[in-house]
Amino acid sequence: MRTTDGQRGPEIWIRGPVAAPDPVPMPYASTATPRRFSWVATHGGAGCSTLAAVYGGQDCGREWPGAGDPPSVLLVARTHAAGLESVLRAVDVFRRGEAPQGLDLDAVVLVADAPGRLPRPLVQRVRVIESVIDVYRVPWVTNWRLGDLGGSPPRETEALSRLTGGGSGRAVR
Numbered sequence: 001m002r003t004t005d006g007q008r009g010p011e012i013w014i015r016g017p018v019a020a021p022d023p024v025p026m027p028y029a030s031t032a033t034p035r036r037f038s039w040v041a042t043h044g045g046a047g048c049s050t051l052a053a054v055y056g057g058q059d060c061g062r063e064w065p066g067a068g069d070p071p072s073v074l075l076v077a078r079t080h081a082a083g084l085e086s087v088l089r090a091v092d093v094f095r096r097g098e099a100p101q102g103l104d105l106d107a108v109v110l111v112a113d114a115p116g117r118l119p120r121p122l123v124q125r126v127r128v129i130e131s132v133i134d135v136y137r138v139p140w141v142t143n144w145r146l147g148d149l150g151g152s153p154p155r156e157t158e159a160l161s162r163l164t165g166g167g168s169g170r171a172v173r
Contacts, residue, residue: 037072037106037164038065042086046076047111051138053149055164064100072106073099074136074164078113084125091133108133109160112140136160 037057039048044062051074052059058069065071077087087108094105108129118126129135139156143149153161 036070037074038069039109040064040073040075040090042075042077042090043083046078046083047138048076050144050149051076051109051111054144054153055160057164065103071103073103074106075108077108077110079110079118079122079126079137080113081122081125083113084110084122084129087129088125091129095132105133107136107163109136109138111138115140115142136163 038060039052039057040060041048041062048059048061051057057074058065060066060069065073075087075090077083077090087110091105091108093099094103099105110126110129126135136159137156138160139154141154143151
């Protein structure tokens with residue numbers, strides 16, 4: 001196209017109409033698998049075996065994950081005073097760089113030591129832990145105490161279920 005002074009117009013007019021854009025490709029199916037975790041108890045009776053049975057992952061008990069275990073660590077403790085102190089000590093081991101090389105501390109999982117609400121002093125200790133690392137809370141589950149680990153995790157643990165890829169979505173009481 002020529003303008004009134006004999007010059008060519010903008011290049012877009014020379015090329016003609018713009019072709020329709022290419023169709024958007026369909027997204028690829030995800031081949032990612034859920035991340036695997038090693039459950040590490042910070043004290044005896046923390047609940048690692050139960051959590052590993054319900055949510056999947058490797059139950060390491062009170063030992064650090066071995067060479068064949070997932071290097072992503074979830075520290076586990078009960079919500080009583082001794083349990084909360086032990087988890088703070090374990091978090092500090094990671095903070096100081098004294099944990100075995102190659103391990104990643106992903107989160108802390110606090111398992112209720114009794115039904116009902118925590119007393120205020122324990123709530124304050126939980127807040128201290130939450131100020132330095134992600135914390136997932138697991139409520140008291142009577143069925144687990146009775147040895148019934150079937151069914152799905154409690155509703156309150158949906159975030160933990162998403163993290164670990166465990167559970168079927170139904171809630172237990």
